[in-house]
Amino acid sequence: MVTSRDVAALAGVSQSTVSYVMSGSRSISRKTRARVEEAMRQLGYQPNASARALAGRRTHVLGLVVHVSARTELAGVLPFIETITAAAREREYDIVLVTADEGRAGLERLARRGIVDAFIVMDVTREDERIDTLTTLALPTVLIGRPDDSRGLHCVDVDGWRAGELAVEELIAAGTGKVIVIGEPADVPDDRYRFIADFEAGACHQAEHADVSAEVVHPPEPGWPGILATRDLLLSAHERTGILARTPIAAERVVQLLLEAGIAPAHDVPVVAMCEDDVAQELRIPVTNVSADSRQVARRAVDALFVQLRGGTDLPGLQLVAPTLTRRATTMTSQDRGRAGLDATEASRHT
Amino acid sequence: MVTSRDVAALAGVSQSTVSYVMSGSRSISRKTRARVEEAMRQLGYQPNASARALAGRRTHVLGLVVHVSARTELAGVLPFIETITAAAREREYDIVLVTADEGRAGLERLARRGIVDAFIVMDVTREDERIDTLTTLALPTVLIGRPDDSRGLHCVDVDGWRAGELAVEELIAAGTGKVIVIGEPADVPDDRYRFIADFEAGACHQAEHADVSAEVVHPPEPGWPGILATRDLLLSAHERTGILARTPIAAERVVQLLLEAGIAPAHDVPVVAMCEDDVAQELRIPVTNVSADSRQVARRAVDALFVQLRGGTDLPGLQLVAPTLTRRATTMTSQDRGRAGLDATEASRHT
């Protein structure tokens, strides 16, 4: 193993000088710096992380707490993980994964053993017991999600209320006279996550505002059978039903049901989904979607974390990311489609 | 911060005794051990990871290299990550995530800086440039996947050939006279991963063996448009077509196309997919699937890694996990379904 002593010896300087060249926390003459850097290059030197952490009291590691086992929205966490990892690496930080089922003990272990400098916690519920642990650990922390009481911890989340509003606005513009929101399966509480509660509330509020009826449907069971059980409700096109799906999976299933029944999303029944743009674009029919851009959420979370790591204290406490709506086939009229230069065949083929 | 010195002081022993109590590498009297453990408990002591790593030359961290950004099969990696993390934690190891696009440099950094003790590398291609780096780094390593030349690195993979065989066997038993394998989109080389190449070869071999024609179809583009372009081929039921999808996404799309066209998977066109059991069960119609059980693959990989970490050298070099087939609706006759006590309505409704 190559150590800073080896580098120092080769460069003919003291070991501490090598350290100062790396940290930049002391001015070094051009000549010395050049010699040291050349020696590092020659030896392929890489500073030992444990020694550095021990002496410097910084591990350069972030703890990322994720619900990998939750079946719901399985793929949704990957863009987060990807973006967080990349953003951390840009700042010379590595990521240690913690699964949520390690719970509070996992957080304590990572913090107390000095494995991580900071935490990013995803899938935060409204009454998350980890908040307590995190506040006493007193490490820089960012929550993705929004607890009812964040106890001063910084939160980044998508504005669920606005997302619901946007979606319903679009449904109504597409001619909806009755909004059906596909909610959680009946056995799952839908106020566990603030985002979901806000989303449904925002949607209903916007419907009410436009004097349109709205209903949150809770499938009696999870998965396909659950959606199938709501089939009759969804197919009641004569009521000018418009459907709002909170997940891409729900959207996919709804679209599929409509197509099988010979109903064209858009023409007969408008559909809006809450999901990422790329996913919306890749469904059977491109679905008009409200997108949260998880990459942006992730980037903001990492940014906020590094503000804290640098001792910053002037954080807003809550950053709500505004969702955006992208109109696609499922809320377009045929004129729209012509105007957009799109091929109407796909959707109309099934009417 | 609570250190082992604090514990030692409270317990009235030397600091090294505390260390020996933790490692168990020296016999300690019952009395002393009890006193030390009580002191640890009282102080909530957790050993500092950096100090431990520096002194003990073991970081207790594994590097997990994953392709998080690859759009294909996005959700597929999560069970791996979950299982690997859990298995590592059982052995007191943490996981540092490395994204594959850090490439060889990422591996070198982690190894040379002493951040990790070992590597698990996923998504290994047949000609993976990282193999070179890994062999020179000489850390314990397990590859998930199968390069053409593993250079002595231990590999764990699913037996793709067997998977292809099993699937086609089932299709033929279900009355298939012509096997269509949904292959990679035309712009993606399908011999990049050994598993894919073997899967297609195994499938074709098995078809040939039964004197049935087989064809690997490469959709002209990725995503839905690609599948749509193969529609006519897939719907040629009069040729007693049987469809083999290598991914759950392809399976989902095929099933959907068939249903929209009023063709019942199973009754008219049998479908077999390569995917996890839970996913197969949750598609529009439960699809007969060949399953690799990624959890088992992951567990074997971690096991093999710890054999190496303990200095073991008698590893086989390659562990091929045998896939299993589960018959579901898409290859059942109506009799089967009756026998299995299942409801035939779903599938037959669309015939």
Add this chain to the structure above:
DNA sequence: TTGAAAGCGCTAACAA
């Protein structure tokens, strides 16, 4: 602008 030296909190060899 640089060097010497004292830790950081552990592990493990050596000594008793």
Add this chain to the structure above:
DNA sequence: TTGTTAGCGCTTTCAA
């Protein structure tokens, strides 16, 4: 069975 001590490879203070 236990204690003493010399590092592990850095960061950072103190001194020049």
